[in-house]
Amino acid sequence: MKKGCLELKPETGNLTDEPVIRVGLLELKREIKGRLDGFFEVASDAAAGLVFPGEFRARNAAGDIVLAGDFGEMRTARECVLAPRPGSLFTLFGITIGSGFHWERDEGQTFRGRLLLSADEHGTISAINEVPLEAYLESVVSSEMSADAPMEFIKAHAIISRSWLAAMLERRDRPLQQPPGFVSEQEIVRWYGREEHDRFDVCADDHCQRYHGIAGRVNERARTAVEATRGLFLVYNGGICDARFYKACGGRTECFQNAWEDAPVPYLVSISDAETEHPAIDEEKLAEEWVLARPHAFCNTSDESLLKSILPSFDRETGDFFRWRVEYGREELEHIVRTKSGMDFGTLLDMVPLTRGPSGRITRLRIEGTRAAVTIGKELEIRRWLSPSHLYSSAFIIRMTRNERGIPDRFVLYGAGWGHGVGLCQIGAAVMASTGFSVERILKHYYRGAELKKLY
Numbered sequence: 126m127k128k129g130c131l132e133l134k135p136e137t138g139n140l141t142d143e144p145v146i147r148v149g150l151l152e153l154k155r156e157i158k159g160r161l162d163g164f165f166e167v168a169s170d171a172a173a174g175l176v177f178p179g180e181f182r183a184r185n186a187a188g189d190i191v192l193a194g195d196f197g198e199m200r201t202a203r204e205c206v207l208a209p210r211p212g213s214l215f216t217l218f219g220i221t222i223g224s225g226f227h228w229e230r231d232e233g234q235t236f237r238g239r240l241l242l243s244a245d246e247h248g249t250i251s252a253i254n255e256v257p258l259e260a261y262l263e264s265v266v267s268s269e270m271s272a273d274a275p276m277e278f279i280k281a282h283a284i285i286s287r288s289w290l291a292a293m294l295e296r297r298d299r300p301l302q303q304p305p306g307f308v309s310e311q312e313i314v315r316w317y318g319r320e321e322h323d324r325f326d327v328c329a330d331d332h333c334q335r336y337h338g339i340a341g342r343v344n345e346r347a348r349t350a351v352e353a354t355r356g357l358f359l360v361y362n363g364g365i366c367d368a369r370f371y372k373a374c375g376g377r378t379e380c381f382q383n384a385w386e387d388a389p390v391p392y393l394v395s396i397s398d399a400e401t402e403h404p405a406i407d408e409e410k411l412a413e414e415w416v417l418a419r420p421h422a423f424c425n426t427s428d429e430s431l432l433k434s435i436l437p438s439f440d441r442e443t444g445d446f447f448r449w450r451v452e453y454g455r456e457e458l459e460h461i462v463r464t465k466s467g468m469d470f471g472t473l474l475d476m477v478p479l480t481r482g483p484s485g486r487i488t489r490l491r492i493e494g495t496r497a498a499v500t501i502g503k504e505l506e507i508r509r510w511l512s513p514s515h516l517y518s519s520a521f522i523i524r525m526t527r528n529e530r531g532i533p534d535r536f537v538l539y540g541a542g543w544g545h546g547v548g549l550c551q552i553g554a555a556v557m558a559s560t561g562f563s564v565e566r567i568l569k570h571y572y573r574g575a576e577l578k579k580l581y
């Protein structure tokens with residue numbers, strides 16, 4: 126199954142069967158190590174056979190895959206497919222999760238479906254899992270949240286993960302409307318699309334959706350939620366919705382065009398994440414008041430047991446996400462900015478928010494130093510430049526203390542929310558579910574004008 130396996134046109138009518146998707150598990154490795162729990166049929170242009178349970182190693186030998194294990198050694202062609210006999214699973218070791226984030230770690234993970242090993246011209250190999258969409262979703266939904274999360278929330282997540290994936294596959298086959306940003310000497314505006322994978326449809330980490338295998342991860346409630354919503358998609362005007370989501374909006378959600386290309390999406394507009402209306406943030410004074418206050422919002426919760434139920438344990442290391450604070454000494458921040466941007470600003474003199482979206486997220490930020498002054502955007506680029514990993518969000522205000530010569534010596538950022546803020550607020554949605562809102566009400570709150578439709 127090459128790129129065109131799922132030929133989605135803008136009309137949803139073309140999707141009538143459950144698609145099989147290709148998930149990238151490991152990319153460009155010198156060697157891949159794993160374990161087969163069961164028997165697998167090997168198929169490639171050069172060799173065919175049956176491999177037995179046990180540990181294996183795969184490497185690139187002059188453009189061929191060499192597979193070695195207790196079953197001996199097998200040299201296949203550039204691509205090698207291992208198809209499981211019923212009930213067989215495979216485990217891969219050394220998978221990085223949370224890449225670039227503070228929870229980054231390596232672990233072994235177990236998968237269902239076919240394992241595809243592919244050699245490339247660089248002497249490295251990649252591992253891809255071919256898996257039916259609904260089985261993939263059981264794992265994604267389990268990876269994104271704990272089994273104790275409210276049921277209507279798990280169902281909502283199953284629907285948006287399914288819709289996001291189908292919309293992404295459809296978009297991939299269309300040329301980009303605009304290049305992802307522009308760069309000049311004075312201004313760097315970038316965003317990050319999802320169209321970067323050419324070997325597979327989605328990666329298994331936060332960049333796309335977390336897909337962390339099945340061992341100890343797929344739980345009964347995730348399975349029930351996926352089954353109960355099987356084939357159900359969020360649609361708008363006849364097309365499957367690009368159902369984006371993130372951890373917490375901070376009280377108002379953000380518009381699509383403030384995080385990605387300048388093309389508004391009618392169902393990804395800014396809304397007040399509360400039963401009362403919070404006005405859009407359209408000036409600096411309002412942004413100050415907003416991030417220093419703790420307004421009522423669905424995602425403004427300190428319900429420990431609910432948070433524990435919707436965030437995998439490693440996310441709870443993060444503390445307060447609704448309103449947060451980060452503090453840097455000037456030299457420390459200069460070092461971070463230099464490392465992350467590759468540019469030397471000299472002595473940092475000022476940071477000035479130039480434009481914000483209605484959620485308070487800064488979309489263009491001016492950074493001034495003695496050697497350079499540059500405006501950067503959009504939100505993810507700002508979050509990347511101002512933290513050793515990523516800032517929680519770009520919805521922040523900046524307080525500086527200056528020394529007697531007027532040079533800043535400390536920068537304190539007061540911020541709101543966690544993530545890009547476009548689409549569904551996961552913590553807000555979980556709070557809505559726990560207080561009795563149905564899956565339809567939750568999805569219609571975050572995706573204005575969208576409907577639910579069963580496609581298979």
Ligand SMILES: [Zn+2]
Pocket residue numbers: 322327328329330332333334
């Ligand atoms: Zn990805």
Ligand SMILES: [Zn+2]
Pocket residue numbers: 373374375376377398422423424425550552553
């Ligand atoms: Zn929210």
